[in-house]
Amino acid sequence: MKRTWKVQLWRRTIMGVVALYLLLPLYSMFDFSTKPFGFADNGRTLRAWKVIPSQPDLGVAIARSLITAGIVMLLILVMIVPTVIWVQLKLPKLRRPLELLCLLPLAIPAIVLVVGIAPLYRWISINLTESPITLAGVYSMLILPYTYRSLSAALDAVDIHTLAEAAQTLGASTFRMISGIIMPTIRTGIINGSFIAIALVLGEYTISNILNYKTIQVVIAQIGRSSGNVAVAVSLASLIFVLVLLLLVPSAKRRQEVLDVDLA
Amino acid sequence: MSHISEPGAGSAIGRAGSRYWRGKTSYLGALPFILFSGLFLLYPTYNVISGAFKNQQNKFSLSVINETLHSPITMGAFRNSLSISLRTAIAGSILGGLFAWALVTGKKKGFLYKISVALSSVLAQFGGVMLTFAFLATFGFNGVVSSLALHVAPNSFLASSTWLYGLNGLTVVYTFFQIPLMILVFLPTIENLRPQWREASDSLGGNSREYWTKIGFPVLTPSFAGAALLLFVNSFSAYATAATLINLSSFLTPLQIASALSSEVGGANPAEAKALSLLMVVVVTVVMILYSLLRRRVSKWEANR
Amino acid sequence: MTFSKFTRASLVAALAVTLTIPALSLTSASAAKVDMAKVKSAAEAGGLSGLTAACQKEGQLNVIALPHYWANYGDMIDGFKAAYGVKVDEANPEGSSQEEIDAANTNKGTSRSPDVFDIGVAIAVKYAGTGTFAPYKVKKWSYLDGAAAASSTGEFTPDYTGTLTIGYDGSLGTITSLNDLLLPKFKGKITLNGDPLGSSTGLNGLFMVNKALGGTFDDVSKGVAFFKKLKDLGNFINVNPTEATIASGQTPVVIDNGYIQAGVVKQFAAAGKVWKMYTPALVGSTYNMAISAWAPHPACARLWLEYTLGETGAKIFAIGGATPTLWVWLVKTNRAPAAGVAAIGKSKVGASKATADQATAAQVYLKTAWPAAVGK
Numbered sequence: 001m002k003r004t005w006k007v008q009l010w011r012r013t014i015m016g017v018v019a020l021y022l023l024l025p026l027y028s029m030f031d032f033s034t035k036p037f038g039f040a041d042n043g044r045t046l047r048a049w050k051v052i053p054s055q056p057d058l059g060v061a062i063a064r065s066l067i068t069a070g071i072v073m074l075l076i077l078v079m080i081v082p083t084v085i086w087v088q089l090k091l092p093k094l095r096r097p098l099e100l101l102c103l104l105p106l107a108i109p110a111i112v113l114v115v116g117i118a119p120l121y122r123w124i125s126i127n128l129t130e131s132p133i134t135l136a137g138v139y140s141m142l143i144l145p146y147t148y149r150s151l152s153a154a155l156d157a158v159d160i161h162t163l164a165e166a167a168q169t170l171g172a173s174t175f176r177m178i179s180g181i182i183m184p185t186i187r188t189g190i191i192n193g194s195f196i197a198i199a200l201v202l203g204e205y206t207i208s209n210i211l212n213y214k215t216i217q218v219v220i221a222q223i224g225r226s227s228g229n230v231a232v233a234v235s236l237a238s239l240i241f242v243l244v245l246l247l248l249v250p251s252a253k254r255r256q257e258v259l260d261v262d263l264a
Numbered sequence: 265m266s267h268i269s270e271p272g273a274g275s276a277i278g279r280a281g282s283r284y285w286r287g288k289t290s291y292l293g294a295l296p297f298i299l300f301s302g303l304f305l306l307y308p309t310y311n312v313i314s315g316a317f318k319n320q321q322n323k324f325s326l327s328v329i330n331e332t333l334h335s336p337i338t339m340g341a342f343r344n345s346l347s348i349s350l351r352t353a354i355a356g357s358i359l360g361g362l363f364a365w366a367l368v369t370g371k372k373k374g375f376l377y378k379i380s381v382a383l384s385s386v387l388a389q390f391g392g393v394m395l396t397f398a399f400l401a402t403f404g405f406n407g408v409v410s411s412l413a414l415h416v417a418p419n420s421f422l423a424s425s426t427w428l429y430g431l432n433g434l435t436v437v438y439t440f441f442q443i444p445l446m447i448l449v450f451l452p453t454i455e456n457l458r459p460q461w462r463e464a465s466d467s468l469g470g471n472s473r474e475y476w477t478k479i480g481f482p483v484l485t486p487s488f489a490g491a492a493l494l495l496f497v498n499s500f501s502a503y504a505t506a507a508t509l510i511n512l513s514s515f516l517t518p519l520q521i522a523s524a525l526s527s528e529v530g531g532a533n534p535a536e537a538k539a540l541s542l543l544m545v546v547v548v549t550v551v552m553i554l555y556s557l558l559r560r561r562v563s564k565w566e567a568n569r
Numbered sequence: 570m571t572f573s574k575f576t577r578a579s580l581v582a583a584l585a586v587t588l589t590i591p592a593l594s595l596t597s598a599s600a601a602k603v604d605m606a607k608v609k610s611a612a613e614a615g616g617l618s619g620l621t622a623a624c625q626k627e628g629q630l631n632v633i634a635l636p637h638y639w640a641n642y643g644d645m646i647d648g649f650k651a652a653y654g655v656k657v658d659e660a661n662p663e664g665s666s667q668e669e670i671d672a673a674n675t676n677k678g679t680s681r682s683p684d685v686f687d688i689g690v691a692i693a694v695k696y697a698g699t700g701t702f703a704p705y706k707v708k709k710w711s712y713l714d715g716a717a718a719a720s721s722t723g724e725f726t727p728d729y730t731g732t733l734t735i736g737y738d739g740s741l742g743t744i745t746s747l748n749d750l751l752l753p754k755f756k757g758k759i760t761l762n763g764d765p766l767g768s769s770t771g772l773n774g775l776f777m778v779n780k781a782l783g784g785t786f787d788d789v790s791k792g793v794a795f796f797k798k799l800k801d802l803g804n805f806i807n808v809n810p811t812e813a814t815i816a817s818g819q820t821p822v823v824i825d826n827g828y829i830q831a832g833v834v835k836q837f838a839a840a841g842k843v844w845k846m847y848t849p850a851l852v853g854s855t856y857n858m859a860i861s862a863w864a865p866h867p868a869c870a871r872l873w874l875e876y877t878l879g880e881t882g883a884k885i886f887a888i889g890g891a892t893p894t895l896w897v898w899l900v901k902t903n904r905a906p907a908a909g910v911a912a913i914g915k916s917k918v919g920a921s922k923a924t925a926d927q928a929t930a931a932q933v934y935l936k937t938a939w940p941a942a943v944g945k
Contacts, residue, residue: 007369010366011366011369011370014359014362014363014365014366015363015366015367017359018359018360018362018363018443021359021439021440021443022383022387022440022443022444024402024408024409025395025398025399025401025402025440026398027408028398028399028401028402028407028408028409029394029397029398029401031401031408032397032401032813032817035817035840036840036841037816037836037839037840038839038840041840075300079296079297079300080297082293083293083294083296083297086290086293086294087294090290090293091290091291091293091294094294096552096556099552099556100549100552101301101305101306103493103494103497103548103552104305104309104545104548105305106494106497106498106500106501106548107497107500107501107544107545107547107548107549108309108312108501108541108544108545109501109502109503109518109521109522109541109544110503111503111518111521111522111525112312112521112525112537112538112541113308113309113312114675115308115311115312115315115525115534115537115538115675116307116308116309116310116311116312117304117307117308117311118675118676119311120303120304120307120308122675122676122677122678122679125676125678125679125680125681126678126679130679130680130681137300137303137304138304138308140300140304141301141304141305144301144305145494145497145498146388146445146448146449146494149449149490149491149494150448150449150452152487152490153449153450153452153453153487153490153491154452154453154456156453156486156487157452157453157456157457157483157487158456186452188451188452188455189452192381192385192448192449192451192452195381195382195385195448196385196388196389196445196448198385199385199386199388199389200389203386203389203390204389205392205504206504209660209661210661210668210671210672210675211675211676211681212631212633212658212660212661212672212676212681212682213681221662222659222662225636225637225638225643225662226637226643227812227816227836228811228812228813228814228815228816228817229813229816231394231812231813232394232397232813235394239386239387239390242385242386243379243382243383243386246381246382246385246386247378247379247382336937337936337937337940340940340944393811396808397811397813397814397817397819400808400814400817400819401817401819404808404814404819405757405758405818405819405820405821406817406818406819406821407819424756424757425757426756426757426803426806429757429806429807429808507809508808508809508811509807509808509809510807510808511760511761511763511764511771511807511808511809512764512807512939512940512943512944513764513766513767514766514936514939514940514944515807515940515944522767523764523766523767525667525668525671526664526665526667526668526671526767527665527667527766527767527932528665528666528667528689528691528692528767528768528769529689529691529765529766529767529768529769529772529928529929529931529932532667
C-alpha cells in the first residue's frame with residue numbers, strides 16, 4: 001500500500017481537526033465539574049463525581065436499561081436485519097417505502113411522537129406491566145433511521161443477489177442463507193447499526209421522562225438536580241459508561257484479509 | 265439482474281399453490297416487521313397526523329393547518345430550520361466522511377478504529393441541555409476557549425462569544441452530533457471499497473484521479489447522499505439542544521411545536537403542534553423523493569457507461 | 570463465531586426479561602373503607618391521623634415538575650419523606666404547568682400518574698371545572714390568602730407568591746437603575762428565565778420590566794421595546810439560564826423569580842462569591858396546588874396539601890424566599906417562624922399580579938412582537 005507523506009498529512013490533519021471539535025467541549029464539561037462548588041471545597045475537587053456511586057436508584061435503572069438494550073439488539077438481529085435483507089432480495093418494490101418508513105421516526109420530534117404513542121403505553125401499563133423494559137418496542141422504531149442507513153450502506157456495496165443465487169444453488173435453506181452467508185458479509189453495517197442502537201437506548205431521555213419511566217437517563221437527571229456541578233459530572237459519567245460498554249462488546253474479526261483504500 | 269429478485273420466480277419458502285400466490289408469499293417474510301412497525305410506529309404517527317385535521321370541535325377541518333401554515337412565524341421558523349439542517353448536513357457529511365476515510369486508511373481494527381466507532385455512537389446521541397452547556401463552557405462567557413482568547417487574541421470573535429447565541433452558533437453545536445453520525449453510517453460503505461478495484465485500475469494504467477472519478481466516487485455517492493439525507497432529517501427534528509441555547513419559540517419549527525404543546529401562558533394548542541408535525545413529515549417525504557430521483561438518475565448514468 | 574455469541578447473549582437477555590416482568594409488574598392497591606379519592610376535607614378521612622394512616626398504607630406520593638431549587642421544594646420533599654416515612658417519586662423536574670396536566674392525562678390509570686400539581690394561574694383556571702382536579706379544602710383553608718377567591722370548592726389552592734427580580738453576579742458591581750443594564754459591561758450577559766410565550770416566569774419577568782418603565786399589564790409595549798434595545802446592544806442573549814450556567818458564570822445576570830434567586834445566593838456563598846438582587850418593580854405570580862382527580866395515591870396527595878399549606882410548609886417556603894399564602898395569618902397571630910421572617914420579612918408583599926386573561930391577551934400580542942424584538 002502506497003502511503004505517501006501527503007496522504008499521511010491529510011489523514012493526520014483531518015483526524016486532528018475532528019478530534020478537537022469533538023473532545024474540546026467534553027473537556028470543558030470535565031473542567032467545570034471539578035470546580036469548587038460547596039463550603040467544604042478548597043480549589044479543584046472531585047466531590048461532584050464522588051456523589052454518583054451512592055445513589056440507590058441508579059443500579060436498578062442501569063440494569064433495566066441494559067435489559068432494554070438487549071431486547072432491542074435481539075429485535076435488530078431477528079427482525080430488522082432479516083427484513084431489510086429480504087426486501088433487498090425479494091421485494092424490490094418495497095424498497096422505497098421501507099426507506100421512507102425508516103426515516104419516519106426522525107421526521108417527528110420525540111415530544112410529539114410521545115403524544116401519539118402514549119395511549120399504547122397506557123394500555124400496556126394497565127394491562128401488561130409497568131416495567132420500563134416495554135420501551136424496547138418504541139425504541140426499536142427510534143433506531144430505525146440510523147440502523148437502516150447503516151445496513152443499507154453495507155448492502156449497497158455487496159452483490160447479495162449473486163450470493164443468494166450461489167447459496168440456493170448449493171442447497172442452503174433461506175434461514176441459512178440469510179443468517180450464515182449474507183449477514184456475515186454486512187457485518188460492519190450490523191455492528192455499527194447496533195452500536196448506535198445501544199447508545200440510543202442508554203441515552204434516551206425525552207420519551208421516558210414524559211411517560212415517567214425510570215430509565216437510566218431519567219435517574220441521572222434526578223441525580224443532577226442537587227447542583228450544576230453534579231449534573232455535569234453525572235452526564236459525563238454516563239457518556240463514559242456507555243463508551244466502555246461499547247468497547248467491551250467484541251467486534252467481529254474481519255475475514256477480509258486486506259482492505260486497501262489507496263489515495264496516492 | 266438475477267432472476268431471484270423477480271416475484272413469482274420461485275421463492276425459497278412457498279412451493280404449493282398457484283403461481284400468483286407463490287409470488288405473494290415473499291411478502292410473508294416482511295410481515296413480522298410490518299406488524300411491529302404498524303403498532304409502534306405507524307399507529308402513533310397516525311394519531312399525530314390525524315390530530316392535525318381536527319378543529320376545536322373535534323370535527324374534520326383544514327382550518328388549523330391553513331392557519332398554521334400561513335402564519336409568518338411558521339414561515340420564519342421553517343426557513344431557519346431548513347437553513348440549519350442544510351448547513352449541518354453538509355458540514356457533518358463532509359467532515360464525517362473525511363474522518364471515515366482517514367480511519368479506514370489507517371490500521372485495521374486497531375484501537376483507534378474501535379474507540380472512534382464507540383465514541384461516535386455515544387456522541388451521535390449526545391444532545392440537549394448538556395451539549396449546549398458544553399459549548400457554553402467552551403466558547404461562552406467565562407468559557408475555556410473564550411477566556412484563553414481574551415488573553416491571546418482579544419479582538420477575535422472567539423473572545424467576544426456573542427457569535428454562539430445565534431444561527432451560526434447553533435450550526436456549530438448541531439454539527440457536533442452530526443459528524444459522529446456520519447462516521448457511523450458511512451463507514452460500512454467506505455470499507456467496502458475493494459482494493460482489487462484499485463489494483464485493477466492501476467494495472468490498466470489509471471492514475472489516482474481517474475480511479476476516484478470513475479470508480480471511487482460513483483460507488484460512494486449513493487451512500488454518501490443517503491447519509492447526508494439522514495443528517496438533514498436528524499438536524500431538522502432536533503429540539504432539546506436548541507431549546508436551551510435559543511430560548512425563543514419562533515426560531516425553529518421544533519421549538520414552535522414544543523411551545524404549542526407546553527405553553528403555560530395560554531398559548532398551548534395541541535392541534536397546531538400536530539399540524540407542524542405534519543409539515544415536517546411532508547418535508548421529509550419530499551426530500552426522500554428527491555433523493556430517490558437522484559439515485560435513479562445516478563444508477564441510470566452508471567448503467568449507460 | 571461472533572454472531573452466535575451475539576445471538577446467544579440476546580437470547581439470554583430475552584429469558585431474563587420474561588423472568589423479571591412478573592416481578593416488576595404492578596400490584597393493585599388495596600381498597601380502603603373510605604374512598605380517599607372522594608374525600609373533600611381531612612374531617613371526612615378521620616382527621617390528620619386517619620389521613621396519615623391511609624397514606625402510609627399507600628406508601629408513595631407522585632410529584633411532578635418540582636425542581637429542588639424552586640421555592641425550597643428540595644427541603645419540602647425531604648421533610649415530607651421524613652415526617653411520614655413514605656416514598657416520593659419525582660417526575661420531570663423541569664416541566665411546565667401544562668406538561669404537568671399532560672402527564673396526568675398521558676399516564677391516566679397507571680400508578681405513575683402525578684398525584685399533585687403545582688401550577689400557574691393560567692393553567693389552573695383553564696382546567697378548573699373540567700374534572701381534572703379533585704376538590705379538597707385543607708384544614709387551614711380559611712386562613713390562606715386568596716384561597717376563597719381562587720376556587721370556592723378548593724379545586725385549586727394558592728400556595729405561595731414570589732416576586733420577580735434581577736439577580737446578578739456581585740463582581741459586576743451594583744445595579745441601581747434599570748438603565749444600568751444598557752451599559753457595555755453587561756454585553757452578552759443578560760438572560761431571562763423562560764420564553765414569555767411559553768413560561769409564566771418569562772412573562773412575569775417582562776411584566777416587571779414593563780411596570781418599571783410605566784407600562785401596565787394590558788400594554789407591554791414599553792417592556793418589549795426595552796428588551797429590543799438590550800438585544801440590539803448585544804447585552805441580552807436568548808440562552809435559557811440553568812443552575813449549571815449560573816454556577817459556571819456563563820449567565821451572570823438572570824431575570825427570575827425571587828425564590829429561585831434565593832437558592833443562587835446560597836450557592837454562590839458556598840463557592841465564596843456574592844449574588845446580588847435588584848428589583849425595579851414589584852410584580853408577582855402565585856402558584857396553585859391541586860390534586861389530580863385520578864391520583865393513584867389519593868390519601869398521600871391530600872396529606873401533601875395539608876403539609877405544604879400548613880405551618881411546617883409555610884416555614885419551608887419562607888426560608889426558600891417564597892411568600893406562602895398562610896403568611897399574612899402567621900404574622901397576624903405571631904406564629905411566623907424567625908427563620909422565615911429573616912428571609913422574606915413581615916410585610917405582605919405588595920406585588921401586582923396579572924390575571925389569567927391579561928396573561929392570555931399579552932401572549933397574543935407577544936406572539937409577533939417578541940420575536941420581532943429579540944429574534945434574529
